[in-house]
Amino acid sequence: MTAPDTSRPQLRIRSVALDTGRENVVVISRRSRALRAEVFRGFSRVELRCNSRALLATLLITDDDSLVGPDEIGLSEPALRRFAEPVGTLASVSPATPPESLEAVRAKIRGETFSDKAIASVIEDLCHYRYSDMEIAAFLIGSASFMTSGELLALTRAMASAGTQLKWNAPIVVDKHCIGGIPGNRTSMVVVPIVAAHGLPVPKTSSRAITSPAGTADTMEVLARVNVSVEEMKSIVAACNGCLIWGGHVNLSPADDILISVERPLSLDTREQMVASIMSKKLAAGSTHLLVDLPVGPTAKLTSGAEAMRLRKLFEFVGGRFGIAVEVITTDGRQPIGNGIGPVLEARDVMAVLANDPAAPADLREKSLRLAAHLLEYDPQLRGGAGYGRARDLLDSGAAMKQMQKIIDAQGPPECQSRLGDLAFDVKAERDGVISAIDCLQLNRLARTAGAPINKGAGIRLFKKIGDSVQQGEPLYRVFTCDPSEHDLAAAAAKAADGYTLGPSPFLDGGTR
């Protein structure tokens, strides 16, 4: 028996210019000096060690020496940043032991339930990037078919504790949340200035678009900076009572951001995970009173009142357990709210409403007033139906617009200028009739095909809503794009399905389209 060589070779860290999303990925050579590539297959997990640091990563193998040589290990951007060792450092690599909490995920898949402790460990490992995307998917899917109320509470608590936790020196801190799915519908940007003008603290954080053509953060970014730090947020709210910033930058519920990045490609969307996601953020944000807007309509996320009721119960249950006063209302989700879809067009709608422009979309104004009324009535002075009148006064008097300008000034100018796309085309009615339905999913998809939200100036301006009469050839809406290839794609998409359904014309005896 030969005495073996006891030195285990190490690999030199280099950077590889591969964008692997959020997941840690490392690349080694098939002829690696330290790791036998045959032992691994695509997407095996390895552990990288150097000094006292350790990093779990997914492994890719290359035959290209110019990418990664036999004595090197290539780290993609997030892996390099998180490992925090400089390029050129020597590190050892070994097959990774999966995070312990994964055993609980496997048990859940087999039909058991999570203990509070197990959920906390899963979220802890997630937030430390110890899960591969595939393992995150296992957690999500394993939990998707059923989740007990205990699991829902534990998940909400674990997610809320994982990131920044804001505290406000105020007895009432209000917030509103819409579950999304309705094009336009930029009510927060009208509601926040009204409520802040009244004097109630409303520190609003919003998301960017995930699958929609714009999130509130994307639309607000047309008017002001939204990448605001926690400290800046506090001083903005101290000065203005409210803000309209991007939640991602203040790191509320980082676990949620990770979970969403895997839910999206799988198009998973379960009620319990939605409630845990929303309530964990509100809990971390220090909200005391929350209004939840559930739009219901044939192409909305909720298609029936019964579904909305089940979701409402879940919100109220979790709110009750965590001491947040939750009020849940259902709203009309049959069609877009406002005329614009896409950041620039939606920002124009919002400013028109705040400016009391006679051409401002009446539906956006009315819905915003209704939501603001609910929030204002959390003020003990205003109980008993006085909220609506107060909201309307603040809007009509220009106080809300003034407050919005104050918030915009406090957040600072937008980090890049955006203007409406200059390549546009109209989609026209193919015959006379009355609009009987508008497909929200179709218009969202079309606005994204047109380039929103990446191009803030891309989107759709609606000329007609449900109940409007049109004549053949009259424009239903105009699509704006910033790029010829997106123009073509959008034109083809609109031609294939324009999203509008016409009922019989009131003038002619036409058939149903």
Added chain:
Amino acid sequence: MTAPDTSRPQLRIRSVALDTGRENVVVISRRSRALRAEVFRGFSRVELRCNSRALLATLLITDDDSLVGPDEIGLSEPALRRFAEPVGTLASVSPATPPESLEAVRAKIRGETFSDKAIASVIEDLCHYRYSDMEIAAFLIGSASFMTSGELLALTRAMASAGTQLKWNAPIVVDKHCIGGIPGNRTSMVVVPIVAAHGLPVPKTSSRAITSPAGTADTMEVLARVNVSVEEMKSIVAACNGCLIWGGHVNLSPADDILISVERPLSLDTREQMVASIMSKKLAAGSTHLLVDLPVGPTAKLTSGAEAMRLRKLFEFVGGRFGIAVEVITTDGRQPIGNGIGPVLEARDVMAVLANDPAAPADLREKSLRLAAHLLEYDPQLRGGAGYGRARDLLDSGAAMKQMQKIIDAQGPPECQSRLGDLAFDVKAERDGVISAIDCLQLNRLARTAGAPINKGAGIRLFKKIGDSVQQGEPLYRVFTCDPSEHDLAAAAAKAADGYTLGPSPFLDGGTR
């Protein structure tokens, strides 16, 4: 409104030397001329089109022009092979629409059940590489918590229909299958020659190791070629009544190979999926009579008779529906069968048993005779308990060894020579005692750490089994490796946990270890 440029730029195909396992992966530049990288995130899905060909692939984005330039698209090996267009061809790329069958997977995750048609579509899409690894995981996990008997049958049928389907011109075609987990246990290589010598057709296909230190295909490969085509297989079976080849090469149930490649990193292992996997292969292989070996033991895959009974019912149910006579037996799974673990050492055990070598492991001989007896009794001439005697006669007379030589000659010499590793160390008893337990999982892990099955000569030779007495310092087993770093890793692993439990010594009044 400007008239847009209607030409949509195309990208030039090049090869990228990234090993992405089985998944189709393509790489584009962040400054790509045809695809706006900002629209995508890590691991988005895209569709590649050229002439009438289409390919779904997972997208990686690079900032490294030398890897993939702005007017290029890089295809990893499997994508390049499947797209089958030469390097330099122009192709268009667009965001991919997920395969339609994925909607059924999402419904399953929500708690619905699959229709037969839906399962068939999923398997069809899988086999055409239209699913990403993440989507495959969604299917597996969504099905893991429960699967109806209808779903189990539909899955088995769909998987069996997806690849090669063998037909044999014989009324009885026998097969045996072990669910694995027990180190050594290379019974097929003794059973097949016995049964073939008797004259019953036994066209055995085996797997390579997935998580174990050797599969039957890996061990047989020490003695003969196992990468045999369907046509060659047929002529070998015509000449010898049997064969011992690798199933992967004849493409029985390709869907199963794909599912396993995702189950493995997630360590998913559900009964229904196991039964569908095994039965689909037997159905595709044209077997009429199947013996299933279920080892039960504290560190085996099945830890109780009750679990084995549930699994037995599933096998019998599926066999009955598809007209395969299935016999399920439970065997002693408390410890390894035979003395060798790892391809070369297991092959030595097998040949020693066939040669009637007095030093051959008695447990491997006895278990093989018992299994062969069951198979032989499928011969109508031999019913009524005559199987065991006949099996023993064929083994003792040398007829089985002669048949094995015939099979080896027909399959041809191994494609590479393998010899026992020459870096070895002994693991010794720490005190006097009697072996009371051997941990199968631990020994499998240790043999893999030592390099098996990649190094066929790596592995473990056991000197002691349960019930044997040992004295302090006496070797329990010897570990063979082919590489100094694997020697060190194995030595460290064996030191941390040797897998043996000693009971009180029969000679001394020792405590329990």
